[in-house]
Amino acid sequence: MTYQLYYWPQIQGRGEFIRLALEDAGAPYRDVCREKRGEAQLMRILGPRAAFAPPALKAGRLLLFQTPAILHWLAPRLGLAPRDEAARARLLQQQLTIADWLAEVHDTHHPIASHLYYEDQKREAKRRGAEFRRVRLPKFLKHFAEPEKRFSYVHLSLFQMVEGLRYAFPRAMRRLEPRGLAALHDRVAARPRLAAYLASPRRIPFNAMGIFRHYPELDDPRRM
Amino acid sequence: MTYQLYYWPQIQGRGEFIRLALEDAGAPYRDVCREKRGEAQLMRILGPRAAFAPPALKAGRLLLFQTPAILHWLAPRLGLAPRDEAARARLLQQQLTIADWLAEVHDTHHPIASHLYYEDQKREAKRRGAEFRRVRLPKFLKHFAEPEKRFSYVHLSLFQMVEGLRYAFPRAMRRLEPRGLAALHDRVAARPRLAAYLASPRRIPFNAMGIFRHYPELDDPRRM
Numbered sequence: 001m002t003y004q005l006y007y008w009p010q011i012q013g014r015g016e017f018i019r020l021a022l023e024d025a026g027a028p029y030r031d032v033c034r035e036k037r038g039e040a041q042l043m044r045i046l047g048p049r050a051a052f053a054p055p056a057l058k059a060g061r062l063l064l065f066q067t068p069a070i071l072h073w074l075a076p077r078l079g080l081a082p083r084d085e086a087a088r089a090r091l092l093q094q095q096l097t098i099a100d101w102l103a104e105v106h107d108t109h110h111p112i113a114s115h116l117y118y119e120d121q122k123r124e125a126k127r128r129g130a131e132f133r134r135v136r137l138p139k140f141l142k143h144f145a146e147p148e149k150r151f152s153y154v155h156l157s158l159f160q161m162v163e164g165l166r167y168a169f170p171r172a173m174r175r176l177e178p179r180g181l182a183a184l185h186d187r188v189a190a191r192p193r194l195a196a197y198l199a200s201p202r203r204i205p206f207n208a209m210g211i212f213r214h215y216p217e218l219d220d221p222r223r224m
Numbered sequence: 225m226t227y228q229l230y231y232w233p234q235i236q237g238r239g240e241f242i243r244l245a246l247e248d249a250g251a252p253y254r255d256v257c258r259e260k261r262g263e264a265q266l267m268r269i270l271g272p273r274a275a276f277a278p279p280a281l282k283a284g285r286l287l288l289f290q291t292p293a294i295l296h297w298l299a300p301r302l303g304l305a306p307r308d309e310a311a312r313a314r315l316l317q318q319q320l321t322i323a324d325w326l327a328e329v330h331d332t333h334h335p336i337a338s339h340l341y342y343e344d345q346k347r348e349a350k351r352r353g354a355e356f357r358r359v360r361l362p363k364f365l366k367h368f369a370e371p372e373k374r375f376s377y378v379h380l381s382l383f384q385m386v387e388g389l390r391y392a393f394p395r396a397m398r399r400l401e402p403r404g405l406a407a408l409h410d411r412v413a414a415r416p417r418l419a420a421y422l423a424s425p426r427r428i429p430f431n432a433m434g435i436f437r438h439y440p441e442l443d444d445p446r447r448m
Binding site for chain 1: 337
């Protein structure tokens with residue numbers, strides 16, 4: 001089975017959470033929208049009724065949207081989750097909290113609307129960013145401070161959160177990052193297939209279009 | 225099996241999506257936090273590591289958080305979802321889009337931080353509310369304009385979205401509500417067990433503490 005991933009080709013975004021699972025498992029997949037005429041192929045599977053937004057995964061006849069739903073379905077097939085239903089539900093719970101966290105990261109730079117430019121909501125972004133760093137970021141980091149021992153796709157997603165947050169909020173993360181989460185990050189980065197992926201051109205660099213953006217004015221103030 | 229629901233006792237909130245499933249199925253359940261010393265019981269199952277936020281469902285030894293994860297696990301046991309894995313994944317996809325929608329409704333009145341008062345983010349709320357009504361609300365309504373024929377827990381959640389949005393944004397909803405979604409709302413409201421629930425004191429009225437709040441300044445301007 002060759003999986004087909006559909007996602008915006010310019011950013012890591014939500015698609016990256018699925019890429020990490022496919023890459024870590026060494027699963028055969030096509031990153032369809034990064035091929036020739038890829039965006040046209042993305043547009044074909046979207047449409048107001050079929051889907052709300054990418055990413056999408058095609059697996060045989062199944063076309064599935066929503067990152068946590070895709071990972072929930074995919075992970076047991078890749079050996080990244082147990083088959084037991086209660087254990088899978090608990091992983092889904094954690095992935096949903098990561099999705100909430102990611103949405104809050106997005107809203108630090110887009111607190112008014114995702115369809116408006118950052119520059120047009122910069123004042124509100126500064127306020128939301130400050131509250132995020134003061135209250136929400138510590139709360140999420142504390143919640144995930146001691147990740148479960150048994151490896152699963154949730155660990156890959158937590159690795160990505162740490163990577164992204166270090167890029168977007170380097171000063172706040174130096175202050176707040178729990179030791180357990182940093183250790184998880186390093187263990188995941190050292191997994192051979194994942195390390196090879198991260199060093200490859202398949203890994204899109206962080207940039208100013210993605211969900212994790214580095215705007216110094218949204219990070220902790222620089223020390224004097 | 226008597227299910228135990230844990231959620232803030234003063235509001236419908238996210239817990240209501242689970243209540244609707246339990247009530248429609250006629251499942252035996254306790255709404256734990258609405259019993260004596262209920263909030264103390266809620267505090268006992270929370271805590272920074274165990275959970276991020278309610279609702280929670282306890283079913284035997286399983287303690288599960290996150291509304292879409294709870295519904296995904298619960299619905300086949302209540303006859304509100306098929307057992308087929310691909311079909312369940314597609315329902316989860318839809319429920320996740322409803323969760324995204326609900327989070328955007330919440331952020332119309334709390335665009336800066338959920339831990340600050342509405343009054344302290346009212347200016348930003350007016351801006352976010354206007355963009356929500358102009359772009360996001362029509363997009364979500366269009367996406368769900370023709371619900372699937374086969375009844376599932378997703379229909380109950382869509383009913384709740386329509387109920388809540390009519391309460392919070394009555395003028396915008398009169399302008400935007402798709403016929404297919406209004407018809408779904410009426411079909412769900414007429415289901416005997418659900419109708420009995422809605423008429424009972426178990427249904428908490430909408431209020432100014434919940435996710436759906438009626439602030440006239442966030443709705444369409446009144447016609448002259």
